[in-house]
Amino acid sequence: TEELLKTRPELSQLESLKRAALEDARIARRELWPDLTYSLNGGFDAADFRPLTRYSGGQAIISLNIPVFNWGASRSREAQGKLRAESLDLQRENTLQQLRQEFYTARANALSAIERAATTRAATEAAQQSLTLTFAAYRLKKGTILDVIDAQSNYAEARLAYYQAIADYRTNRIRLEVDPAQMNQMNRTSDAAPQSSLLKHESRCLLNSSQAPDVAGLRLGLSVNQAQALFPSLNVQPADDAGVSHVLLPGKALGRQPAESYLAGVDSVALEFTNNRLSYIRINYPVTNRWESPDEFLAVLAAKLNLKGRWKNFYDWEDKDVRDTKELRDLALECNGFRISAGIGVEGLGRDQTPHFELEETNKAGKQ
DSSP states (O other): OHHHHTTSHHHHHHHHHHHHHHHHHHHHHHTTSOEEEEEEEEEOOTTOOSOTTSOOEEEEEEEEEOOOOSTTHHHHHHHHHHHHHHHHHHHHHHHHHHHHHHHHHHHHHHHHHHHHHHHHHHHHHHHHHHHHHHHHHHHTTSSOHHHHHHHHHHHHHHHHHHHHHHHHHHHHHHHHTTOHHHHHHHHHHHSSOOOSOTTOOSSOOOOBGGGSOOBTTBOTTOBHHHHHHHOTTOOOOOOOTTSEEEEEEEGGGGOOOOTTSTTTTOOEEEEEEETTEEEEEEEEOOOBSOOSSHHHHHHHHHHHHTOOSOOEEGGGSSSOOOSOGGGGGOEEEEOBSEEEEEEOSSOSTTSOBOOEEEEEEOOHHHHO
16 A cells, blocks of 8 residues: 555655755755866868878867855755755655545545445335335325325435445545555455446346246247146237237236245236237236335346346337336336336335336247
8 A cells, every 4th residue: 555655646746856956956066066177179281282191280278167165156056955855855755644644534434435335225225114104004094194204204314325325435435546455455345335326237138038037937939828838827818900919917826926036026917919929028016105216116126137238218219119108217128039128107205106017029020
């Protein structure tokens, strides 16, 4: 750390100024030394026709200059140069102390922000659960609107503290990037740095239709017979003029699902078969009010689905069918041969939200 701090440009600049000051002092000191000069001249007379081996003349001059008294100007300049160098030494030491203090302060603040992020995240989840329960009590007329407003306020404050901790961590992390060794240590300490958005991915989705998430065995591309083999009670409606059949599967038909699964708590599953092939799956969750934005819902869903890629607004994609104008707020991820989109219908706490995600084939050939 100390060696890396000494490579900072502020210190290098002060070192250069110090060398310049010492050089000025050396030059001033040499002005008091005796100055000996000499000059030798010789040649031939070009107008003389005698052999050029005869010199026409020569000259030698020797000069010795001995400084006796210049009113102390040289000694004054020498003293000024030395004092300026000493002053720069002190300034460099002071700058090094400031850089050292800033570095360790930023490191301590970053570590503190990591701890605060973990604490405030737990507080945010607790406040969110409290808001959900309070709103449920209000809808059952067992609570007042003031209780809901207080719960919303507490939830907003908890989220603000959480995001402030993330911002503090990022700010102090930038200040530490001058030291790669410390950054590696910070990465080991934080394990996974808090993210202001869990939707940020560097690569596109590389999955194909056969690797798309399934719903209790139901996958895109299955035939009607294969789907009915998985769910014998599946009652597929007759196909319409476009060759599309619809069916609604109740969530309880999926059986008991682990709490960490994306199928936990599913209310219903809507299926569409195009030309007897499963081309569209929609998973509907119960109406709620817990999500503040689609980003927040998608952050949880993407982690459960373990999907990596760049999510975009649903209306940015081509070749799509908009079944509900509210779903224009959905976020979508384009993969090879299929698209997954997710949303909550409406935004804002205290409103009836319809969390859902959809799987849809994008290969036109597969749809026809």
